[in-house]
Amino acid sequence: MRSKPNYLFHTFSMVMSKTLKARYLIETSYDLEEAAQIMAGEQSSGTFVKIPGETESLRAKHGAEVSVIEPLREVSVPSLPGARGIPGNPIQRANVELCWPYENIGSNLSNLCATVAGNLFELGPFSGIKLLDLDFPPELAEEYPGPAFGIEGTRQLSGVFQRPMVGTIIKPSVGLTAKQTADQVKTLIESGLDFIKDDELMGDSPHSPFEERVDRVMSVINDYAHRTGKKPMYAFNVSGEVDDMRRRHDYLLEKQGTCIMVSLNWVGISGITFIAKHSQLPIHGHRNGWGIFDRSNILGIEFTAFQKIWRLAGVDHLHTNGIRNKFCEPDESVVKSIKACLQPLLGGYQVMPVLSSGQWAGQAKDTYDQIKSLDLMYLCGGGIVAHPSGIPAGVKSIQQAWQAAISGQSLEDYAINHRELKEAMDFYG
Amino acid sequence: MRSKPNYLFHTFSMVMSKTLKARYLIETSYDLEEAAQIMAGEQSSGTFVKIPGETESLRAKHGAEVSVIEPLREVSVPSLPGARGIPGNPIQRANVELCWPYENIGSNLSNLCATVAGNLFELGPFSGIKLLDLDFPPELAEEYPGPAFGIEGTRQLSGVFQRPMVGTIIKPSVGLTAKQTADQVKTLIESGLDFIKDDELMGDSPHSPFEERVDRVMSVINDYAHRTGKKPMYAFNVSGEVDDMRRRHDYLLEKQGTCIMVSLNWVGISGITFIAKHSQLPIHGHRNGWGIFDRSNILGIEFTAFQKIWRLAGVDHLHTNGIRNKFCEPDESVVKSIKACLQPLLGGYQVMPVLSSGQWAGQAKDTYDQIKSLDLMYLCGGGIVAHPSGIPAGVKSIQQAWQAAISGQSLEDYAINHRELKEAMDFYG
Numbered sequence: 077m078r079s080k081p082n083y084l085f086h087t088f089s090m091v092m093s094k095t096l097k098a099r100y101l102i103e104t105s106y107d108l109e110e111a112a113q114i115m116a117g118e119q120s121s122g123t124f125v126k127i128p129g130e131t132e133s134l135r136a137k138h139g140a141e142v143s144v145i146e147p148l149r150e151v152s153v154p155s156l157p158g159a160r161g162i163p164g165n166p167i168q169r170a171n172v173e174l175c176w177p178y179e180n181i182g183s184n185l186s187n188l189c190a191t192v193a194g195n196l197f198e199l200g201p202f203s204g205i206k207l208l209d210l211d212f213p214p215e216l217a218e219e220y221p222g223p224a225f226g227i228e229g230t231r232q233l234s235g236v237f238q239r240p241m242v243g244t245i246i247k248p249s250v251g252l253t254a255k256q257t258a259d260q261v262k263t264l265i266e267s268g269l270d271f272i273k274d275d276e277l278m279g280d281s282p283h284s285p286f287e288e289r290v291d292r293v294m295s296v297i298n299d300y301a302h303r304t305g306k307k308p309m310y311a312f313n314v315s316g317e318v319d320d321m322r323r324r325h326d327y328l329l330e331k332q333g334t335c336i337m338v339s340l341n342w343v344g345i346s347g348i349t350f351i352a353k354h355s356q357l358p359i360h361g362h363r364n365g366w367g368i369f370d371r372s373n374i375l376g377i378e379f380t381a382f383q384k385i386w387r388l389a390g391v392d393h394l395h396t397n398g399i400r401n402k403f404c405e406p407d408e409s410v411v412k413s414i415k416a417c418l419q420p421l422l423g424g425y426q427v428m429p430v431l432s433s434g435q436w437a438g439q440a441k442d443t444y445d446q447i448k449s450l451d452l453m454y455l456c457g458g459g460i461v462a463h464p465s466g467i468p469a470g471v472k473s474i475q476q477a478w479q480a481a482i483s484g485q486s487l488e489d490y491a492i493n494h495r496e497l498k499e500a501m502d503f504y505g
Numbered sequence: 506m507r508s509k510p511n512y513l514f515h516t517f518s519m520v521m522s523k524t525l526k527a528r529y530l531i532e533t534s535y536d537l538e539e540a541a542q543i544m545a546g547e548q549s550s551g552t553f554v555k556i557p558g559e560t561e562s563l564r565a566k567h568g569a570e571v572s573v574i575e576p577l578r579e580v581s582v583p584s585l586p587g588a589r590g591i592p593g594n595p596i597q598r599a600n601v602e603l604c605w606p607y608e609n610i611g612s613n614l615s616n617l618c619a620t621v622a623g624n625l626f627e628l629g630p631f632s633g634i635k636l637l638d639l640d641f642p643p644e645l646a647e648e649y650p651g652p653a654f655g656i657e658g659t660r661q662l663s664g665v666f667q668r669p670m671v672g673t674i675i676k677p678s679v680g681l682t683a684k685q686t687a688d689q690v691k692t693l694i695e696s697g698l699d700f701i702k703d704d705e706l707m708g709d710s711p712h713s714p715f716e717e718r719v720d721r722v723m724s725v726i727n728d729y730a731h732r733t734g735k736k737p738m739y740a741f742n743v744s745g746e747v748d749d750m751r752r753r754h755d756y757l758l759e760k761q762g763t764c765i766m767v768s769l770n771w772v773g774i775s776g777i778t779f780i781a782k783h784s785q786l787p788i789h790g791h792r793n794g795w796g797i798f799d800r801s802n803i804l805g806i807e808f809t810a811f812q813k814i815w816r817l818a819g820v821d822h823l824h825t826n827g828i829r830n831k832f833c834e835p836d837e838s839v840v841k842s843i844k845a846c847l848q849p850l851l852g853g854y855q856v857m858p859v860l861s862s863g864q865w866a867g868q869a870k871d872t873y874d875q876i877k878s879l880d881l882m883y884l885c886g887g888g889i890v891a892h893p894s895g896i897p898a899g900v901k902s903i904q905q906a907w908q909a910a911i912s913g914q915s916l917e918d919y920a921i922n923h924r925e926l927k928e929a930m931d932f933y934g
Contacts, residue, residue: 119706121677129685130677138680138712156800158833179711180679186744186771187708190793194705194768197796198832205796248550248559250609251567256558276623277548279616282608283567315615318747318779339623342615344773350747364619367626367634368805369797371585375804376797403627404587 094141094175097211098192098381103154103169103204103374105161108145111201112172116140118199119191120176138180144173154203155374167203169374183219185345185388188212193377204374210381216388217422220349223392225358226426227451230392233334233358234309236270239482240440240454241309242474243271245432247457250277254284258292265300265308267467268475269460271453273311276339276364280316286324294331311337311360311393314351321351329356340386341365352390360430361391371404379413387425393453398431399439399446411446418449428453435459437500440477441487450482464503465496473500523570523604526640527621527810532583532598532633532803534590537574540630541601545569547628548620549605567609573602583632584803596632598803612648614774614817617641622806633803639810645817646851649778652821654787655855656880659821662763662787663738665699668911669883670738671903672700674861676886679706683713687721694729694737696896697904698889700882702740705768705793709745715753723760740766740789740822743780750780758785769815770794781819789859790820800833808842816854822882827860828868828875840875847878857882864888866929869906870916879911893932894925902929 104111116122120140121130148169154161161167174192181187197205223229231237244264246257257278264272280286293310301307314324314336321343325336337360338348352359369376383394396413397405410431417429429452431443436459444450456474463470476497480490491498533540545551549569550559577598583590590596603621610616626634652658660666673693675686686707693701709715722739730736743753743765750772754765766789767777781788792815798805812823825842826834839860846858858881860872865888873879885903892899905926909919920927 121680129681129689134677134680138677156833157802158800158835160833180706182708182710184708184710184745184749186768186776187706187710187742189771190705190708190744190768190791193771193797194793195796195832197794197800198834200831200833202833248563248567251550251563252558260558276619277609277616279611279613279619281611281613281616313616315619316613316775318775320613321775339615339619342618342622342773343775344771344777346745346747346750346772346776347615347774347779350776350779362619364623365626367624368622371587371626372801372804373586375801402629403624404585404589404629404631405627406587 094177095213096176096178096181096188097173098207099171099173099209101169101206101208101374102172102202103151103167104201105165105167106201108147108168108170112142112145114199114201115172115196116142116174119194119196120180138177140174140176142172143175144171146171156203159203160200161203178213178215183216185220185349185385189345189385197375206374207377207381210384212388212422214422220388222387222390222425223427224390225392227428228426230358230428234270235306238450239475239478240450240452241270242471243273243453243455244269244460245273245275245455245457246278247275249275252284254288254292257284257289258296261293261310262296263467265297268471269308271309273360274313274337276313276362279313287327290328290331290333294333298332307334309334311335313337315339315343318347318350321347322354325351325355325357333357335360337362339364340391345385345389348389348391358392359390360393361386361395363395380416383416384421387421387427391427393428393430395430395432397433398435399443401433403433414447414452418447418451430455436504437473437477437497438504440474441481444478444481459504464499469496469499472496523606524642525605525607525610525617526602527636528600528602528638530598530635530637530803531601531631532580532596533630534594534596535630537576537597537599541571541574543628543630544601544625545571545603548623548625549609567606569603569605571601572604573600575600585632588632589629590632607642607644612645614649614778614814618774618814626804635803636806636810639813641817641851643851649817651816651819651854652856653819654821656857659787659857663699664735667879668904668907669879669881670699671900672702672882672884673698673889674702674704674884674886675707676704678704681713683717683721686713686718687725690722690739691725692896694726697900698737700738702789703742703766705742705791708742716756719757719760719762723762727761736763738763740764742766744768744772747776747779750776751783754780754784754786762786764789766791768793769820774814774818777818777820787821788819789822790815790824792824809845812845813850816850816856820856822857822859825858825860826862827864828872830862832862843876843881847876847880859884865933866902866906866926867934869903870910873907873910888933893928898925898928901925
C-alpha cells in the first residue's frame, strides 16, 4: 500500500458533490497517488505544467478528485509500449476511482466521454489504463431518459412472456437478395422463432436495398401475424447517416415493423441518441467492434462501463455473447456482462441482453443458473437450423431447455420426455 | 512462408473488382491461410459452420478475398488473452490484406466499418488483430465528398500562408468562465497567435455556456480583426447531440466564428458526417480517446486507417501529436501520422494535421526535415506562454524556428540574430 492511509477520509468532503465517477485499472511505475493525480489533473483543471489560471478555488470546484486507490499486484514487464516509467521502481497495477462535478460537463454524453475516456490512454506514466465502470450524475437523466422500450416494451411488442425470446440471425451474412431473405424469414417464423435479425453486414446495399427488404420481409411477417395472432420481431439494420436512419425507421414503421438495429460503435453516440429520440420502435444495439475496446485486459473500456453509455444513449437491446461462445470471451466475462445489463441504472434504464454465438439448448441451464433471469434474447444459428429434425424441432429444443432450467431439472432428466431436446443433446452435445 | 506460393496469382481475377481493401496485422497459431480465410468468411458470406445459402456464385460475388499474406516473426506468448490456439503450433504474426466488393456495403460508412472492423477483434483463432490501413472504393466519394475546407480553406479563412499556423489551447482545460476565456483569448491574439482552441473538456456547461463563450470570445476576435485586418481562428467545441451541434454551429456562424471543434470518437461517425454536411465552417477533429484504438501494437486501429475514416466523414483538421511529445507516442509514429494526413485520399480529401503536446520552437526543424511540409498547425502551450520574455516573444520564437527550418539553417545559427528563438532555446532546451 503505497498511497496515504488516510486517503479516503482526506478527500471525502469534496468528493460528495462530484457525482460523475469513473473506476479504472491502471499500471504504472509511478507512485500510485502521483499517478492518479496526473490522471485527475489531465482530465480536469490541470496539465503537464502548473498554469496561472488554475487557482485554488477553480481547482476545488472543478478539479477531478481521486477518491479510491487500491493497489493490486506487480507485473514484471510493462503491458503496453511507450510508457515513461521511473527506472528501478516496480511496475504496479491498481484500481483507481476519479470523480468530477456535474458542472464540468453539463448534460452532454460526448463531453462526458471526453472527460472519462479522452486523452488518458496514452498518458506517459502508464503502461496500461482501462476504464472499468461509471456512475453518472442524476442530472443526466433529464437529457438522456434512456431506453423507451427495454425488456417490457420488447415483450409487449412480440408477445413473448415469462421465457427468453428465442431468435436467430439471417445467414449468409451478406449477399442474399431481399427476396431470398424474406424466403428465409418465412421458414424461420413458421418454425416458431420469436426474433430474427439482419446480420450487421447487411445494410442498405445494391443487392439488398433496405426498402425492398422491408417490403418483402414485413409482408411475410404481417401475413403470419394476421393468421396466427403472433408477430415475431425482426430487427432491420438501419445503421448509417442520421437522415438515412430516420428515413429507414419511418419507412419500417409505416410497414408495421417492430425493431430497428444499429451498429453502436460506428454510428456513434450522437447518431444513436438522435435515432433513439426519434424512434417509435425498440433499438437493437449491436456491439460489433467491441473487441477493440475490451479484448485487452489493460487497455480500453470494459463492457460494464461500455453498456452504461449505450443505455443512457437509449438502446433497448444489447449484445453480450453467450456462454461457451465461439469467440475469445470467457464465460466469466459473459456472465458479468449479462448481469451488468440487468442491473438498474439511475433507477431504471432497463435493457435486454442479447446472447449469441455458438448457442444451442446445451447452455440454457448453465446460463439460467448463473443469471437467474429469463429477461434475455437467446440467439442461435446452427443450434437451431442444424437440428437433425429440422428448424421447428430446433426451436422447440431451446424452449424445452429453458423449461428444464426454470423447473430446476437437469437437461438430461428433462430430455427423457422431450424428444427435440433429447435429439439436440445427442447431436450437439 | 506457410501460405500457398501461387496465392496472389490464384485470386487475382476475383480481387480486381473488390475495391474495398483492409490491411491487418494478425497473430495466430493457425495456419496463416486458414486464419486469413476465417477473417474473410466471418466478415462476408461465411460463418463458423458451412451454411446452405452460401452458394458458389454468392461466394464468388460477395465473399471477401484474401489478397495478401506476408508472414512476420514468431512470438513466444500470445499477446492477448482468450485465443483458441492450436497446441504445439508456433504463434506467428503476419500482415494480411482482405478485399470486398463495393456491392456488399453500398455508400455507408458505418456499414463499411462494421465490415472492416466489426466482429473481428475477438475471433477465436487470434491472439491479436490490428487494422493497419484501408483503401476505399471510389464510389464512396459520391456520398462522402470529404473536407469542405481542408488546408487551403483554413488558410484562406485565417490569412496564414506559406508557414504553419501557430496556435494554442485554452487552459485550464475546464473551470474558466466565458469572460475569463475571452480575457485569455485577448492576450493570446494580441500576441500574434493564428489559432486558438477550446480544450476538449470545455463544451456547453453551466459555468461556461456555449453561447456566452461565443459572444465574448468572438467579440474580442471580431474587434481585433476589425483593427488589424487579421482574423485568428478559434475552434469552439460544439460536440454533443446532432441538433445541439447544428444549433451551436449556426449560432457561431451568425457571430462570425470561423471554426468548430468536435470530439470524433464520442460524437461518432454518423454525428460527424451530419455536422460536416451542414457546416459552413471548417471542422477541427479532436481525436481524444484515440489511445484506446492505437496504444496497443497488436489490437485496434492504427492511425493510418483511423484518419482515412474521419477524412471521408468530412473533418478538415486532425490531431496527430507532435514529435518529442509528453504522451507515450514515439516520434516514428507521430511522423507517420502527419505524413498520412498529407497523403491524398481518393485523389483529394486534404486534411490539416494538428501537432501538439510539449511543442516549442525546438521541434520545428526536426519536424520539417522529416515531413517537408508547412501545411500544419503547430500548437504550443507552455512552449509559448512560459517564454521568458512573454507570450508575444513565445509566438515569435516558434515562427523563427520554422523560418530556420525552411531556410535550411540550424536553430543555433538562426538564433544568433533572432533574440526570441535564442531565449526559447536557452529556456526550454
